Amino acid sequence: MGGALRPATAEDAPAIHALIAKYQSAGRLLPRPEDEIARHADRFLVITDGQDVMGCAELAPLSATVAEVRSLVVDEQARGLGLGRMLVDTIADEARLAGFHTVCAFSHDPAYFVRLGYSLVPHAWLPAKIAHDCAGCALFRRCGQDAVRLQLAERGSRA
Numbered sequence: 001m002g003g004a005l006r007p008a009t010a011e012d013a014p015a016i017h018a019l020i021a022k023y024q025s026a027g028r029l030l031p032r033p034e035d036e037i038a039r040h041a042d043r044f045l046v047i048t049d050g051q052d053v054m055g056c057a058e059l060a061p062l063s064a065t066v067a068e069v070r071s072l073v074v075d076e077q078a079r080g081l082g083l084g085r086m087l088v089d090t091i092a093d094e095a096r097l098a099g100f101h102t103v104c105a106f107s108h109d110p111a112y113f114v115r116l117g118y119s120l121v122p123h124a125w126l127p128a129k130i131a132h133d134c135a136g137c138a139l140f141r142r143c144g145q146d147a148v149r150l151q152l153a154e155r156g157s158r159a
Contacts, residue, residue, distance in 0.1 A: 020073060056087070
């Protein structure tokens, strides 16, 4: 299983939705309505094996300078192959090209992001995320997720 990385299309929305829903039950992902995924398909990357979507991630703008890695998931049968890292690194590269200064993520497994160069930070250091998503969430201040961020100016570009 190699895994081809490509931008998602609206036609990928059902497969992305199914992948997210499959792992949402473990409490690690937030629900994403299929119509929302289709509307924002241009913000997603997918990793495919033939016609099957094996992984996905979204680059979601939070402000003019901050974007978030959202809905990062790799199907269990494809884990351990570096596909998650490929998604996270490509999202960061796309964020830099789009002019963002910071990429953040909220995760139950911040160590994964720390291994990829992100820093663990207090939630308050990401006010754009708090204002955009957290303030209206029923789990605000008790979601159990940690905040991580990557300052893109500190990250060298890959050739």
